[in-house]
Amino acid sequence: xxxxxxxxxxxxxxxxxxxxxxxxxxxxxxxxxxxxxxxxxxxxxxxxxxxxxxxxxxxxxxxxxxxxxxxxxxxxxxxxxxxxxxxxxxxxxxxxxxxxxxxxxxxxxxxxxxxxxxxxxxxxxxxxxxxxxxxxxxxxxxxxxxxxxxxxxxxxxxxxxxxxxxxxxxxxxxxxxxxxxxxxxxxxxxxxxxxxxxxxxxxxxxxxxxxxxxxxxxxxxxxxxxxxxxxxxxxxxxxxxxxxxxxxxxxxxxxxxxxxxxxxxxxxxxxxxxxxxxxx
Amino acid sequence: xxxxxxxxxxxxxxxxxxxxxxxxxxxxxxxxxxxxxxxxxxxxxxxxxxxxxxxxxxxxxxxxxxxxxxxxxxxxxxxxxxxxxxxxxxxxxxxxxxxxxxxxxxxxxxxxxxxxxxxxxxxxxxxxxxxxxxxxxxxxxxxxxxxxxxxxxxxxxxxxxxxxxxxxxxxxxxxxxxxxxxxxxxxxxxxxxxxxxxxxxxxxxxxxxxxxxxxxxxxxxxxxxxxxxxxxxxxxxxxxxxxxxxxxxxxxxxxxxxxxxxxxxxxxxxxxxxxxxxxxxxxxxxxxxxxxxxxxxxxxxxxxxxxxxxxxxxxxxxxxxxxxxxxxxxxxxxxxxxxxxxxxxxxxxxxxxxxxxxxxx
Numbered sequence: 001x002x003x004x005x006x007x008x009x010x011x012x013x014x015x016x017x018x019x020x021x022x023x024x025x026x027x028x029x030x031x032x033x034x035x036x037x038x039x040x041x042x043x044x045x046x047x048x049x050x051x052x053x054x055x056x057x058x059x060x061x062x063x064x065x066x067x068x069x070x071x072x073x074x075x076x077x078x079x080x081x082x083x084x085x086x087x088x089x090x091x092x093x094x095x096x097x098x099x100x101x102x103x104x105x106x107x108x109x110x111x112x113x114x115x116x117x118x119x120x121x122x123x124x125x126x127x128x129x130x131x132x133x134x135x136x137x138x139x140x141x142x143x144x145x146x147x148x149x150x151x152x153x154x155x156x157x158x159x160x161x162x163x164x165x166x167x168x169x170x171x172x173x174x175x176x177x178x179x180x181x182x183x184x185x186x187x188x189x190x191x192x193x194x195x196x197x198x199x200x201x202x203x204x205x206x207x208x209x210x211x212x213x214x215x216x217x218x219x220x221x222x223x224x225x226x227x228x229x230x231x232x233x234x235x236x237x238x239x240x241x242x243x244x245x246x247x248x249x250x251x252x253x254x255x256x257x258x259x260x261x262x263x264x265x266x267x268x269x270x271x272x273x274x275x276x277x278x279x280x
Numbered sequence: 281x282x283x284x285x286x287x288x289x290x291x292x293x294x295x296x297x298x299x300x301x302x303x304x305x306x307x308x309x310x311x312x313x314x315x316x317x318x319x320x321x322x323x324x325x326x327x328x329x330x331x332x333x334x335x336x337x338x339x340x341x342x343x344x345x346x347x348x349x350x351x352x353x354x355x356x357x358x359x360x361x362x363x364x365x366x367x368x369x370x371x372x373x374x375x376x377x378x379x380x381x382x383x384x385x386x387x388x389x390x391x392x393x394x395x396x397x398x399x400x401x402x403x404x405x406x407x408x409x410x411x412x413x414x415x416x417x418x419x420x421x422x423x424x425x426x427x428x429x430x431x432x433x434x435x436x437x438x439x440x441x442x443x444x445x446x447x448x449x450x451x452x453x454x455x456x457x458x459x460x461x462x463x464x465x466x467x468x469x470x471x472x473x474x475x476x477x478x479x480x481x482x483x484x485x486x487x488x489x490x491x492x493x494x495x496x497x498x499x500x501x502x503x504x505x506x507x508x509x510x511x512x513x514x515x516x517x518x519x520x521x522x523x524x525x526x527x528x529x530x531x532x533x534x535x536x537x538x539x540x541x542x543x544x545x546x547x548x549x550x551x552x553x554x555x556x557x558x559x560x561x562x563x564x565x566x567x568x569x570x571x572x573x574x575x576x577x578x579x580x581x582x583x584x585x586x587x588x589x590x591x592x593x594x595x596x597x598x599x600x601x602x603x604x605x606x607x608x609x610x611x612x613x614x615x616x617x618x619x620x621x622x623x624x625x626x627x628x629x630x631x632x633x634x635x636x637x638x639x640x641x
Contacts, residue, residue: 172366175331176428178353179360180380180435190383194370276370276415 035256042249050250058226059235059251065143066232067258070211073150078204080151081158088159089166103160106153111216118149119220141223146231149217154207161203165196198274205266212259281344281438281471282307283328288339290323290332290495297323298334299495305488307344308469310462312482315492316518321475322443324492328473329441330356343439356439359432359470363444365424367416373427374412377402380435402430405464422453429461433468442474446481454478458485479519483507491515513630516556523600525555526632534629537594539572546629554632557624560587560603564622566612573621576600578614590614592622 042050053059088100106114122129122139129140139145169192177187193200215233222229230238232255239248283305290298298320305311313321326332328341330353341348348356368376375382377399381390390398403409406426416424425445432440445461446454462485465472476482482489483503491498491506491514499511510516527536529550534543536555543549563569576592579599583589588609592600602622614620 170364170366172362172364173368175353176360176362176366176431177368177379177383179329179331179356179358180383180431181354182379182383183354186383190379191368195368197370276417 038249038253038256042246042253045246045250049246050253053247053250054254058230059232061227062230062232062235063255063258065146065230066212066255069143069147069150069231070208070214073147073154073211074204074208076147076151077154077158077207078200081155081203081207082162082200084155085159085162085166089163103156105156107156111153111214112220114152115149115217115220118145118152118217122148122221140221141225141229143229145221145223146218146229149221150211150214153214153217154211157206157210158200158203161199161206162196165199169195194273198270201266201270201273205263205270209259209263212255283439283471283473284340284342284345285324285328286340286342288324288327288334288341290320290327290334290338296495298327300338301492301495301497303490303497303500305471305473307471309487310465310472310474310485312486312489313473313475313492314477314479314482314489314518316477318494319492320495321477321492325441325443325473325475328439329353329358329360331360357435357437359435359437359440361425361428361432361440361442361445363447365416365421365428365448367424367427367431369416372413372415373403373408373419374399376416376427377430377434379431398434399430402434405433406430420453421449422457425449425457429464433470437470440470440472442472444475444477446478447476454481461485483519491518493518510628513554513556516628516630521559521601522556523559525557525598527553527555527629529553529629529631534627537574537596537598539574539623541572541624541627543629544627549629549631552632553629556628556630557626559589559601561624561626562600562602562622563625564590564602564604564608564612564614564620566618566620568621569623571623573623574600576620576622578616578618578620580616581609581614583609592620 045053054063084103088096088103119140120126122132122145124130124133124138124140126140129138132139137144139148173191173195174187177191182190213233215231215237218231219234222231222234224230224234232251236248236251239245239251283303285301285303288298288301289296301320301324303324313324315321323332327334330341330348330351334341343356368379371379378395381395381398384390389395399412400409403412406429408423408426408430411419411423416427419427425448429442429445442461446457449457458481461474474485483506486503488500489503489506490500493514499506499515501509506515507519510519516522525536527534529535529543529546531550532543533540534546534553534555535541536553546553565573574594576594578590579593580591581588582591583606586606587603588606590602590604592602594600600622612618612620
């Protein structure tokens with residue numbers, strides 16, 4: 001290249017223009033425009049109106065349940081999902097393929113089917129519920145039931161995002177740590193977990209996001225008692241059924257803001273945990 | 281600390297990686313395990329480190345005459361350097377080197393200042409003190425391997441084991457690093473074993489060389505011994521280029537191609553034999569020399585480089601390689617098509633009752 005003359009770097013696959021165009025178009029049509037509509041619609045209530053709608057005790061209780069149960073479910077999925085992914089990546093055992101396929105089932109099942117199945121299982125007369133009820137641990141129609149349903153639908157997100165990261169781990173790195181004197185727990189805590197942390201965070205975030213928006217599998221097992229087991233998506237449907245469109249969109253808009261704030265925070269955290277990738 | 285391996289056998293399924301191998305590395309020596317891939321050299325190294333176990337009931341590994349079988353890898357006090365560095369990519373260069381100190385139980389762990397000082401010293405020694413805050417992903421291959429070495433040395437190991445340490449680097453960096461490794465060893469005197477398939481590397485760096493083939497030790501000795509007095513055909517072939525002939529030894533004379541020469545030390549053999557001559561060990565002349573010589577025609581002269589390489593074709597059609605100094609070529613005035621007489625200054629003869637080894641060259 002002659003000095004003073006600059007040329008744009010051209011990749012092997014050119015097409016920055018068209019691909020960015022399509023990206024912007026899709027994000028606009030599929031995400032931004034519908035969501036903007038939500039805000040425009042709820043703006044009809046005015047700020048005071050929205051505030052009034054979402055601060056009634058029934059709505060606040062629903063928010064607490066939705067976000068609380070989703071967080072707990074995501075946390076449990078992070079641990080259990082890590083173990084499942086670890087088992088599937090590191091060990092060979094008969095039926096491994098089947099287990100691997102089963103992990104995806106919550107993805108494929110209509111959520112209502114999972115909801116009915118879980119309810120049947122955990123209802124006081126169900127196979128599992130019958131065993132738990134005498135222990136004073138009712139699951140169906142309690143917040144615990146909501147959490148169980150959210151764990152069920154969130155698990156595949158963690159497992160599927162962690163698997164490739166775990167496969168990527170170099171066995172030699174663990175050997176290097178062992179030679180240097182690290183015990184098993186130290187290898188897990190100082191080498192394996194930090195390396196896969198970005199993937200674990202992504203999976204957990206996806207599970208959480210899915211759980212916050214989940215409807216079908218929860219409505220059966222929760223029993224939908226206002227103030228107790230009513231989740232936000234259900235409350236929105238209830239408002240719609242009463243033709244309270246403004247109220248429904250107001251709750252929707254608040255939910256949107258909260259979810260976006262959480263996702264953004266996790267994204268920043270992810271960038272920080274993956275900072276060693278800079279310059280690679 | 282001296283290392284001794286006694287009667288080690290290791291099988292992977294049907295494959296026998298090591299077959300009753302015994303080896304001693306005296307304290308403070310730098311030993312090379314040299315062999316082609318699949319010869320078992322890496323497996324032997326990993327068994328010494330404790331990363332692999334010898335077959336049940338076979339053999340022992342001793343450090344200073346103490347059996348280390350009961351000591352798991354993390355308690356053997358060895359430093360290990362991997363071919364592909366195996367650095368912790370989520371940790372900075374500093375934290376990589378400090379790792380071995382930081383995982384120690386609280387009682388044995390040096391305090392923060394002490395760790396900082398020791399890691400700083402090591403990084404200066406490997407000339408990477410300016411890069412302490414970088415991540416491995418931001419370093420070149422040669423730099424990464426030096427980090428790996430500093431990390432291995434941080435725990436002050438009694439034994440340093442290196443598995444093809446320069447195998448993944450390009451030729452120039454490799455050469456620099458092996459000179460540097462030798463100097464480092466002369467300063468530290470830690471008993472070291474390194475695995476390589478590169479004979480130049482082994483001959484240049486090591487005090488002693490162990491040549492391995494198909495899970496067995498072919499020869500052990502100083503670089504001079506294995507190069508100049510190869511004990512087996514395999515060692516002869518593996519440590520440099522050869523011209524090979526089929527011949528016979530009879531009454532102290534060896535006959536091959538169309539010549540008969542004094543067999544020298546090899547005169548004790550009798551019967552069919554294989555004769556080896558290294559390319560640089562031919563005498564080339566235009567006039568027939570007084571002793572028996574092979575007549576050949578020069579096919580190709582390749583004179584770029586420190587020595588001239590000649591490709592010759594003998595009367596019976598066999599191809600020979602010879603190497604000459606530039607001056608000899610000029611004195612003789614050789615070119616493609618010249619007729620010459622070649623005779624070996626030195627030859628090595630092995631009985632041909634065994635099948636020729638397959639690996640080599």
